[in-house]
Amino acid sequence: MTNRIRLKRAIAAVTVGVLAASTLAATADDSQSVAAHLASLYPNTPFRDVKPAPVTGLYEVTMGQNIAYTDASGQYFLFGHLFDMQNQVDLTEQTQAQGYKTRFPEQFLDHAIKTVHGNGKRVVAIFSDPDCPYCRAIEKELQRVDNVTIYTFLYPLESIHPGATNKSIRIQCATDPAKAWRDWMTSNRLPPLVACHHPINDNLVLGSRLGVTGTPTLIAEDGRMLPGAVSSTQLEAWLNAGQRVPSAGDQDSAAASAPAQGVAQ
Structure with a gap:
């Protein structure tokens, strides 16, 4: 087994574990409280946008040019790209592009x-x-x-x-x-x-x-x-x-x- 395959499997295992731990559905109503909670946990990190992710229990968090995914606890962050495999769309890249258009009049x-x-x-x-x-x-x-x-x-x-x-x-x-x-x-x-x-x-x-x-x-x-x-x-x-x-x-x-x-x- 190559190192690349091992790495992919390890990443997949971590991803599954994080997603499984997030059992509560993230809603738009919760986003504001999650944003406030993240700000209190990480006061030196500028969280620009927090919104429910397409995956149940996760929130999409924008920090500068970085996008991550976390649950309401804010203890774990998943960095990477989230794909809609059914429609073959890179959802993370879509968010990045929209953010660019918003910030680049x-x-x-x-x-x-x-x-x-x-x-x-x-x-x-x-x-x-x-x-x-x-x-x-x-x-x-x-x-x-x-x-x-x-x-x-x-x-x-x-x-x-x-x-x-x-x-x-x-x-x-x-x-x-x-x-x-x-x-x-x-x-x-x-x-x-x-x-x-x-x-x-x-x-x-x-x-x-x-x-x-x-x-x-x-x-x-x-x-x-x-x-x-x-x-x-x-x-x-x-x-x-x-x-x-x-x-x-x-x-x-x-x-x-x-x-x-x-x-x-």
Whole structure:
């Protein structure tokens, strides 16, 4: 028996045990009291949303960008994806996507540098630092991806890249921010510093709300997040995955795919 099979069986056993222990039906009326109970148990954890899960006795809990499942006691938490096998739907991913749309109002797209490749049918947002080496790597890969609209949010991590904020402002305030961004990332050419009403501080607030913890971080139109640099082939597959309904079998294929190169934090 392989280690992978053992791990899957162990996870399944734990899952069954947790679900069996939750014998009381979770209702919407109980959600408020459960939320208050969780807040008292874990005062340093920001519980943003608590609601009944599709599984009897469990609640779906949103904490930042993380989603977990717990019972009314709050002693045990199950992290992972909950699938509706009959309809082949990833319910956890649906919640994540809805949360993304709720926290990412369309008007914030005006803060981004917009680039359109081909017909621009697919849409992706990327939080990027001008001094992040992984951001440079993924920019090269993005140039190879066609038929996509890219919204680049300048997200300088000043604590690890001193001077990145100044560069971001110079790029954002340029006459043509898209060209300025491309010139910097490909040729290290910066435009002169000019005064303008820039959205850099707003970008930092937005990224924090969305759960961005490093650069680069990509967010698909359906809410999926991808931290780190990946190849253009992986980007194509990731973007196209949002065009179909995910199935439970996708977890194995995702595990088999090559990981991202890295993320600056």
